[in-house]
Amino acid sequence: MTRPLVAIRGVSQRFGVEGVSVAALEGIDLDIPDGQFVSVVGPSGCGKSTLLSLIAGLRAPSSGAVFCDGEPITAPMPRKVGVIFQEANLLPWLSAIDNVAFPLKLRRVPRPERLQAAARMLELTGLAGFESRLPHQLSGGMKQRVAIARGLVQNPAVLLMDEPFASLDEQTRMVLGDELLRIWSETRKTVLFVTHSLNEAVYLADRVVVLSARPGRVVDDVDVDLPRPRSFAMTSSERFGILKDRIWQHIKHAERR
Amino acid sequence: MTGLRSSQAALYLVILAAWELLPRAGVIPRLFVPPLSEALGTLVADRREYLGSLPTTFGEILVSYVIVCGGGILLGQLIGASAAARRMLLPVLRSAYAVPLVVLYPVMMVWFGLGSESKIAFASIYAFIPTMLTAVAGVAALSPALAETARAFGATRAQQILYVSLPASLPSMVAALRLGGALVIVGVIVAQMLGAADGLGYLITRHRTLLNSPGVYAGIVLVLGITGMHEILLRRLEQKVAAYRPS
Secondary structure, three states: OOOOOEEEEEEEEEEEEOOEEEEEEEEEEEEEOOOOEEEEEOOOOOOHHHHHHHHOOOOOOOEEEEEEOOEEOOOOOOOOEEEEOOOOOOOOOOOHHHHHHHHHHHOOOOHHHHHHHHHHHHHHOOOOOOOOOOHHHOOHHHHHHHHHHHHHOOOOOEEEEEOOOOOOOHHHHHHHHHHHHHHHHHHOOEEEEEOOOHHHHHHHOOEEEEEOOOOEOEEEEEEOOOOOOOOHHHHHOHHHHHHHHHHHHHHHHHHHO | OHHHHHHHHHHHHHHHHHHHHHHHHOOOOOOOOOOHHHHHHHHHHOHHHHHHHHHHHHHHHHHHHHHHHHHHHHHHHHHHHOHHHHHHHHHHHHHHHHOOHHHHHHHHHHHHOOOHHHHHHHHHHHHHHHHHHHHHHHHHOOOHHHHHHHHHOOOOHHHHHHHHHHHHOHHHHHHHHHHHHHHHHHHHHHHHHHOOOOOHHHHHHHHHHOOOHHHHHHHHHHHHHHHHHHHHHHHHHHHHOHHHOOO
16 A cells, blocks of 8 residues: 555644634545545535645645645645646736746746746647637637646646636536546546536546535545546446435535535 | 727817817807917917927926826835735825815925926826826736735745736736826926916916917917827837736
């Protein structure tokens, strides 16, 4: 048994909201092995995104600790952890390739080198030929592809995705989901994928972690035993339905409260 | 687009034609508004006098421009970047903005004399707050998401400012520049009209006391020319930085 790539140990997170302390996460323990694709689902406001921001090093947990490759995460570790947000958050004045190369620029990688790396990532995400487009000249799906390329450009071991397809239309998200699986199978990253969509969660992942309503606790950890490569036909299979139903039972109760 | 352009051009032509024809037809007394051609004729005939007033006027505008846009935008950036500073200072600044500052001009003449200093002081104070407020609003409206994204990719605080916040606030800086410049021109001309020994505003007032309407309007045409030039330049600049606006 190799040690987990990402380890979350007894993590709780509290926020002060107008002087009142609100618990967002409580006693989270998770081990994520190298190369696993993990979806995180849960009712609205259960702290899914907070969990990702802790792993991204954007904030520190109130108690407990998060480890990546055995090292405690106290600040962003861009070379180990790549982040993709719900919005593409591209710099509007930079071309697609310069946006992808931006994390390397922050590390003062020489320009020819970083453009070469960025061009490779744009090719991987299916955007060859769009290098010099500005963000406003790209569709929503293409912007998100640029964001994925940017998340991958430093070749991090872990990819954090915070509802990356939530603001896209259904068809685009299905296409991008398959693209993501292709990229994942080519690069074998460890992926943590937060989503509202149970279909998406089951379809993409090896494992679905279900959080409860606030304060978020792990209420179920579902092994997705569907074969790979995944296909659209599987989404109407019996096994898919059973897995989805199991997750839905947890969320249904929480949303009803 | 071209349809819009040509109707706008037509509108300008109608205004200019009305300026020329209504006084000629006797609809508007020539003492109130002389025909455009008469104003232009005076401007050409007395060009020495009018052009001679420009160095002083431009000098005063330029110095105030630097004070207002340099200081106002810099201060606006600083205040805009801090939520605490915004909460504390914005209500005060907004009230100060409501004070009709022109009442201070006589006082400034006492302090700074009849020369350029009082014009610069008045125009700077007059334009400073609105310019700064525009800059504050621009910075405050910046989405924190871009800086947060940069942070996730390892940007230091300095890199966040240099690579994200500053470029993202370029459009609001140009907007502040445009407003500040326009107000500085107004401030200088008004101050010259209220009490000066030189400058375009002073010329306009002098011709008015002599009931020389073509002389007054020759000055007005020149003022229109200055503001028009400023507007065209700043619009070009605005188009240049349009790409920095978040989509």
